[in-house]
Amino acid sequence: MAVSLGFASGAIVQEFYVDDDVDRSIRDSVEAETGQALVDVDYGDVVDGAIVWWRAEDAEEEDLADVLVDAMSNLDDGGLIWVLIPKAGRPNSVRVGDVEEAAGIAGLHATTSTALGQNWAGVRLTARPRSRR
Structure with a gap:
């Protein structure tokens, strides 16, 4: 299943909390969309998405x-x-509202939530632009 998460071609996307239960087809779709391998939490440079x-x-x-x-x-x-969470009714599921609350605390805005594959849902977050002086 190919999904588009809105990352641009050439974008570097950093991934957090990867485990054995992640949906490989979602990861493959992001890599196909960007033309880049996903980078891990130890990546020390600027990224275009996470x-x-x-x-x-x-x-x-x-x-x-x-x-x-x-x-x-x-x-x-x-x-x-993108925060990817197990769908409702799946083991370890998380409420979208919990993600939205955490996003607000972190200074982010939830803009979209959608089903991604059979077991995962995604909540898209955007950051406020950094002020320039």
């Missing part, structure tokens, strides 16, 4: 708002962040 795979069990270890702040630290102005 994907956060987030499950209810992850919330036991860390706060999603903190993860989103980390995701924004390398994000170029205008970059997208």
Whole structure:
């Protein structure tokens, strides 16, 4: 299944909380869309977007708002962040409202939520542009 998450050709996309349960077809689609391999959390340069795979069990270890702040630290102005969550009724599902609340705390805006594949849903977040002085 090919999905478009709105990343531009040539975009560098950083990925957070990758585990064995991620949907490989979503990852493949992003790499096909951008023409670039996804980079991991240790990537130290500016990125054009980020994907956060987030499950209810992850919330036991860390706060999603903190993860989103980390995701924004390398994000170029205008970059997208997608939080991918297990769909309702699936193990470790997360409410979209919980993602939206964490986004607000981190200074982001939720713009879209959509089904992505059989087991995952996505919430698209955008950052406010950084002020220029």
